[in-house]
Amino acid sequence: MNTIYNPDRDISDYYIDTISNWIAENGEVLVVIRALYGGRDYALLKSKDDLTKLIEVCREGADIIAIRGNPLIYKGEVTxxxxxxxxxxxxxxxxxxxxxxxxxxxxxPRLFGEEGYTEKTLKQDLSDHMGELVFLGPCPNYMDKDSENLISASKGGIDGPR
Structure with missing residues (x-):
C-alpha cells in the first residue's frame, strides 16, 4: 500500500482560517483524526491554539477532519x-x-473515543468508563466530502490507506 503526496490535501491557511471561524462561531469544533493505516483519535478544539497544538502532535499523513459545531450533545460523568x-x-x-x-x-489535545451501534454496545462502552467525564452523541459522517459543515486536510499532504 503506497502513499502519495497531494498538495491539494495539505493543511492550508484556508483550512486553518475555516476551522478558526467555526470555533469563533460555535465555541468549539469536533475533530476526527484518521491515521495512515488505521487508528482514530478525536479532539474538541476551543481555540486556534488548540488547532495548532493538534497539528503539531499528529503524525505525517494524518487526516484531520473538522466538523462544524459539536454533535456530541450529551456531556456528563458516567454513572x-x-x-x-x-x-x-x-x-x-x-x-x-x-x-x-x-x-x-x-x-x-487528542482524546480517546469510540464509535459503536447504540443497541449493541452503548451501555457496555460507557460502563467501562464509570466516573469519567464523557461527550456523547450521534456519530457524524466524517467520511463525507468537504462541505459547509466539514473540512479535511492531510498533514504533509500525504494520502494513503486509512
Missing amino acids: ETFINEAYDEMSDKKEYLYIIACPEKDND
Missing part, C-alpha cells in the same frame, strides 16, 4: 443514571460516538 438516560436519548440513532473529555497527555 448508571447517565448510561440509562443516554441510552434512552440515543435509542433512535443508529451509531454513536463518545469521547473521554480529558486528554491522556499534557499539551496533546
Whole structure:
C-alpha cells in the first residue's frame, strides 16, 4: 500500500482560517483524526491554539477532519443514571460516538473515543468508563466530502490507506 503526496490535501491557511471561524462561531469544533493505516483519535478544539497544538502532535499523513459545531450533545460523568438516560436519548440513532473529555497527555489535545451501534454496545462502552467525564452523541459522517459543515486536510499532504 503506497502513499502519495497531494498538495491539494495539505493543511492550508484556508483550512486553518475555516476551522478558526467555526470555533469563533460555535465555541468549539469536533475533530476526527484518521491515521495512515488505521487508528482514530478525536479532539474538541476551543481555540486556534488548540488547532495548532493538534497539528503539531499528529503524525505525517494524518487526516484531520473538522466538523462544524459539536454533535456530541450529551456531556456528563458516567454513572448508571447517565448510561440509562443516554441510552434512552440515543435509542433512535443508529451509531454513536463518545469521547473521554480529558486528554491522556499534557499539551496533546487528542482524546480517546469510540464509535459503536447504540443497541449493541452503548451501555457496555460507557460502563467501562464509570466516573469519567464523557461527550456523547450521534456519530457524524466524517467520511463525507468537504462541505459547509466539514473540512479535511492531510498533514504533509500525504494520502494513503486509512
